Amino acid sequence: MLFKKADAPYLKDYSNVQSMMLKVIYALIPGSIAMFWFFGWGVLFNLAIAISVCLASEAMMLKFRRRPVEPALKDGSALVTACLLALALPPLAPWWLVAIASLFAIVVAKHLYGGLGFNPFNPAMVGYVVVLISFPREMTLWTPPLGVAGGWPSFTDAVAIVFGSGISTQALDAITMATPIDILKTHINMEHDIEYVRTHKVYGELFGPVTGVGWEWINGLYLAGGLWLIKQGVIDKRIPISFIISLVLISNFLSVLDYASYSSALFHTLSGGTMLAAFFIATDPVTASTTPRGRIIYGAGIAAIAYIIRNWGGYPDGIAFAVLLMNMAAPLLDQYTQPRTFGKSEAKS
Amino acid sequence: MLSRDKTWVGNDNGEHSFHGGIKLPGHKDLSTQSPIADMPACDVYTVPLNQHIGAEGEILVKAGDHVLKGQMLARPHGMVSAAIHSPVSGEIIEISNHRFPHPSGLAAPCFVIKNDHKDEWIERNPVGDDYAQLGSHELRGLIRDAGIVGLGGAGFPAAVKQTEVGITTLIINGVECEPYISCDDMLMREHADEIIAGAKIIAQIIKAENCVIAIEDNKPQAIDAVSKAINDDDSGFIELQVVPTIYPSGGERQLIKIITGMEVPMNGLPADIHVLCHNVATSYAIYNAIYHAIPLISRIVTITGHGVQSPQNINTAIGTPIKDCIEFCGGYRDDARALIMGGPMMGLTLDTDELPVIKTSNCLLVTTPEDMALPASKSHMPCIRCGKCVDVCPANLLPQQLYWYSADRDYDRAINLNLFGCIECGCCDYVCPSDIPLVQYFRHAKSGIWEQERERKKSDIARQRHENRQARQDKQKQEREERLRKKREALAKGKDSHKLELDKKKALIADALARVKEKKAKQPVKPKNTENLTEEQLEKIAEADRRRKKLKKERGDQDAV
Numbered sequence: 082m083l084f085k086k087a088d089a090p091y092l093k094d095y096s097n098v099q100s101m102m103l104k105v106i107y108a109l110i111p112g113s114i115a116m117f118w119f120f121g122w123g124v125l126f127n128l129a130i131a132i133s134v135c136l137a138s139e140a141m142m143l144k145f146r147r148r149p150v151e152p153a154l155k156d157g158s159a160l161v162t163a164c165l166l167a168l169a170l171p172p173l174a175p176w177w178l179v180a181i182a183s184l185f186a187i188v189v190a191k192h193l194y195g196g197l198g199f200n201p202f203n204p205a206m207v208g209y210v211v212v213l214i215s216f217p218r219e220m221t222l223w224t225p226p227l228g229v230a231g232g233w234p235s236f237t238d239a240v241a242i243v244f245g246s247g248i249s250t251q252a253l254d255a256i257t258m259a260t261p262i263d264i265l266k267t268h269i270n271m272e273h274d275i276e277y278v279r280t281h282k283v284y285g286e287l288f289g290p291v292t293g294v295g296w297e298w299i300n301g302l303y304l305a306g307g308l309w310l311i312k313q314g315v316i317d318k319r320i321p322i323s324f325i326i327s328l329v330l331i332s333n334f335l336s337v338l339d340y341a342s343y344s345s346a347l348f349h350t351l352s353g354g355t356m357l358a359a360f361f362i363a364t365d366p367v368t369a370s371t372t373p374r375g376r377i378i379y380g381a382g383i384a385a386i387a388y389i390i391r392n393w394g395g396y397p398d399g400i401a402f403a404v405l406l407m408n409m410a411a412p413l414l415d416q417y418t419q420p421r422t423f424g425k426s427e428a429k430s
Numbered sequence: 431m432l433s434r435d436k437t438w439v440g441n442d443n444g445e446h447s448f449h450g451g452i453k454l455p456g457h458k459d460l461s462t463q464s465p466i467a468d469m470p471a472c473d474v475y476t477v478p479l480n481q482h483i484g485a486e487g488e489i490l491v492k493a494g495d496h497v498l499k500g501q502m503l504a505r506p507h508g509m510v511s512a513a514i515h516s517p518v519s520g521e522i523i524e525i526s527n528h529r530f531p532h533p534s535g536l537a538a539p540c541f542v543i544k545n546d547h548k549d550e551w552i553e554r555n556p557v558g559d560d561y562a563q564l565g566s567h568e569l570r571g572l573i574r575d576a577g578i579v580g581l582g583g584a585g586f587p588a589a590v591k592q593t594e595v596g597i598t599t600l601i602i603n604g605v606e607c608e609p610y611i612s613c614d615d616m617l618m619r620e621h622a623d624e625i626i627a628g629a630k631i632i633a634q635i636i637k638a639e640n641c642v643i644a645i646e647d648n649k650p651q652a653i654d655a656v657s658k659a660i661n662d663d664d665s666g667f668i669e670l671q672v673v674p675t676i677y678p679s680g681g682e683r684q685l686i687k688i689i690t691g692m693e694v695p696m697n698g699l700p701a702d703i704h705v706l707c708h709n710v711a712t713s714y715a716i717y718n719a720i721y722h723a724i725p726l727i728s729r730i731v732t733i734t735g736h737g738v739q740s741p742q743n744i745n746t747a748i749g750t751p752i753k754d755c756i757e758f759c760g761g762y763r764d765d766a767r768a769l770i771m772g773g774p775m776m777g778l779t780l781d782t783d784e785l786p787v788i789k790t791s792n793c794l795l796v797t798t799p800e801d802m803a804l805p806a807s808k809s810h811m812p813c814i815r816c817g818k819c820v821d822v823c824p825a826n827l828l829p830q831q832l833y834w835y836s837a838d839r840d841y842d843r844a845i846n847l848n849l850f851g852c853i854e855c856g857c858c859d860y861v862c863p864s865d866i867p868l869v870q871y872f873r874h875a876k877s878g879i880w881e882q883e884r885e886r887k888k889s890d891i892a893r894q895r896h897e898n899r900q901a902r903q904d905k906q907k908q909e910r911e912e913r914l915r916k917k918r919e920a921l922a923k924g925k926d927s928h929k930l931e932l933d934k935k936k937a938l939i940a941d942a943l944a945r946v947k948e949k950k951a952k953q954p955v956k957p958k959n960t961e962n963l964t965e966e967q968l969e970k971i972a973e974a975d976r977r978r979k980k981l982k983k984e985r986g987d988q989d990a991v
């Protein structure tokens with residue numbers, strides 16, 4: 082009898098890129114629901130716009146590059162990029178802002194660098210930073226969370242803000258508000274202390290017992306989704322753990338030194354995009370370091386840079402910049418953190 | 431790790447463990463339901479001359495010879511080589527090239543033996559318990575002459591490894607970590623005493639201080655049998671160690687790390703850290719050689735997979751056609767897809783079953799789509815750098831980067847990342863979500879590097895040859911020219927006119943020289959730099975002098991007028 086030949090190993094794990102990406106999407110769901118709950122329709126609009134633009138530009142780029150479209154679209158990587166971007170952008174961002182960010186993420190950051198696996202920079206963060214630099218005012222268009230200052234706008238208002246210019250700047254100003262991290266930084270730079278902001282008659286309402294209203298829920302649910310991903314083996318635990326521990330250590334050190342001007346570690350870990358970054362953005366395998374020790378340094382590096390920008394930088398949240406800076410460092414980290422090969426007396430660098 | 435119940439990613443759990451590894455579905459039950467069966471005799475056996483690592487043996491018989499069972503057909507030739515014996519009594523039909531299970535798939539010399547079904551043994555003089563009186567050298571000689579090679583799969587001649595210098599620990603490997611294979615398990619269940627006896631022989635040869643038999647914890651019956659045998663053996667010298675079931679804990683280097691906590695140097699041997707590792711089947715073969723004077727002419731083979739009707743272990747002669755073995759086990763099922771010699775992680779697919787069982791055939795696995803889907807397409811997803819391969823690599827390499835450089839043929843970088851530390855276990859390949867055939871890339875890179883090395887050596891040799899030839903040619907050319915010149919001279923001498931002219935000239939020169947000498951003798955002061963001049967120059971000078979004299983004479987005449 083004759084048989085087919087093949088190359089060992091013949092056994093294969095059932096994991097594949099598509100199922101990994103899908104699991105990332107599943108893990109994002111609880112946190113996104115919380116986002117929607119607290120920030121309203123804008124969150125859904127962002128998701129819808131980002132997903133359609135990302136998938137369309139992915140298909141377009143694959144066509145241009147004469148690559149098979151269907152398998153690449155199915156791998157889910159563009160979908161993940163779209164979701165991360167949508168969840169990082171402010172919920173009342175105009176539609177074109179989301180579209181530009183998505184387009185940049187897929188076309189420039191991903192495909193012009195060679196597509197999945199070859200992009201040195203996290204596509205979602207490239208898209209985010211491009212619009213952050215180009216349209217700084219729009220990037221602060223956050224609504225106050227549910228239950229604060231009238232809460233998020235109605236569906237029609239949201240449609241008007243996102244898709245048209247049907248609302249005046251004054252009216253817009255009336256329903257938008259910066260994020261707690263942003264407000265704190267602005268006031269601390271004005272030599273006010275944290276207590277002043279927390280008891281402020283306008284902003285005070287934004288703050289809950291720990292952090293900004295709603296943010297502890299959102300971060301908590303991202304954390305839960307992230308832990309599930311670790312358990313599923315989709316992401317490597319080293320990056321989020323080292324990210325969170327470093328953030329806690331740095332923020333705790335400074336807040337103990339000067340609690341009036343530096344927020345607590347708990348505030349930092351449960352504010353803004355911390356958990357989204359820790360479990361979903363920094364863990365993007367393509368752009369992170371691949372060695373075990375490299376990943377620990379990578380996570381810690383993002384935390385340190387993000388903290389610096391959060392407190393002293395010119396942008397509301399520094400995570401995107403921190404991720405991109407560490408993306409740049411990743412090849413170097415890989416090179417200098419090569420593990421010691423079995424039977425070798427010491428690792429070569 | 432995605433399907434958590436199926437894969438488990440190990441980690442560096444301390445000294446007596448190795449980095450990485452994976453938990454694989456075992457499928458061992460398939461072939462352990464019945465005791466080891468004896469494969470009935472066949473009519474024709476094909477015994478390859480080279481079934482081991484090392485040099486081919488020296489052939490002792492010729493076509494047409496009648497041979498006895500156990501008769502040596504080829505004796506070891508050189509340091510690393512193994513003897514080959516006849517599995518049956520009968521006639522050597524031919525010694526010719528046939529294909530046998532080998533990665534190259536090429537045909538190589540084989541003894542084709544027709545069984546006379548008389549089962550006539552060659553005369554045997556077993557050493558038995560008297561081996562204790564023999565020295566290491568003699569025992570090694572017996573093992574060498576019995577053609578025993580490592581039966582775990584590598585096929586390295588056993589005696590060569592058994593150096594008695596500086597080995598303290600003997601490890602008998604009963605781990606058998608690859609899925610489906612159960613021949614060692616069954617052997618331990620049924621022949622534990624013999625394995626222990628074999629281990630003691632090896633221990634005596636290498637003067638080991640301790641001996642550990644290692645078994646994976648998924649083989650409770652084998653563990654029971656071996657621990658009973660150890661208890662019955664009153665020497666108290668042999669220990670049993672149960673190791674966790676993690677692929678590839680049966681890899682020599684990984685097992686040594688688990689047992690001793692020490693790592694075999696990447697480019698070194700277990701002997702470098704005073705360890706010798708033998709498979710349980712090798713130990714059993716050594717027992718047979720010493721106690722029964724039976725050379726390695728049969729082995730236990732696992733016939734398994736969902737593609738065979740009744741999977742089981744069989745004791746079969748080396749050289750038996752694989753086809754017959756499968757038939758003995760009920761034949762193929764309709765959905766049989768692939769035939770693998772060895773396990774599903776490191777085995778070799780065979781394109782036909784018309785090949786013989788050889789010394790290293792531990793398992794014949796017939797797969798169906800139910801067992802595994804053979805990697806179908808050549809295309810794979812790009813590497814997403816997820817690092818899963820890094821987490822599972824027992825050699826602690828960076829497979830993802832090795833892949834990058836191997837695919838790029840950037841061999842220097844790959845070597846720098848210790849490509850040659852890769853044991854080709856396939857763990858990285860198994861977990862890769864992009865389904866990249868990583869091991870294939872590594873194998874290609876390795877053979878590419880060897881090829882380059884060979885080419886380089888070859889080109890060195892070629893250059894040397896070229897230079898030698900050049901030198902030879904130059905020399906020949908010179909000689910030829912020399913000969914030609916001489917010939918021409920000889921010819922020239924033959925021509926009289928020439929000779930006369932030459933003589934005249936010579937005479938003139940001699941004249942001139944004589945005159946110059948005369949002059950010199952008369953004039954103590956050297957008027958001209960006439961030393962070290964050639965004859966022509968001298969001749970010219972002489973002529974000039976003559977002219978001058980003539981002029982003087984004329985002038986003198988005029989003056990006188």
Ligand code: SF4
Binds near residue numbers: 817865868
């Ligand atoms: S080679 Fe495969 S397992 Fe390794 S990092 Fe790339 S995608 Fe992941």
Ligand code: SF4
Binds near residue numbers: 825826829851855872
């Ligand atoms: S095949 Fe090589 S690189 Fe891959 S896991 Fe095994 S030793 Fe590591």
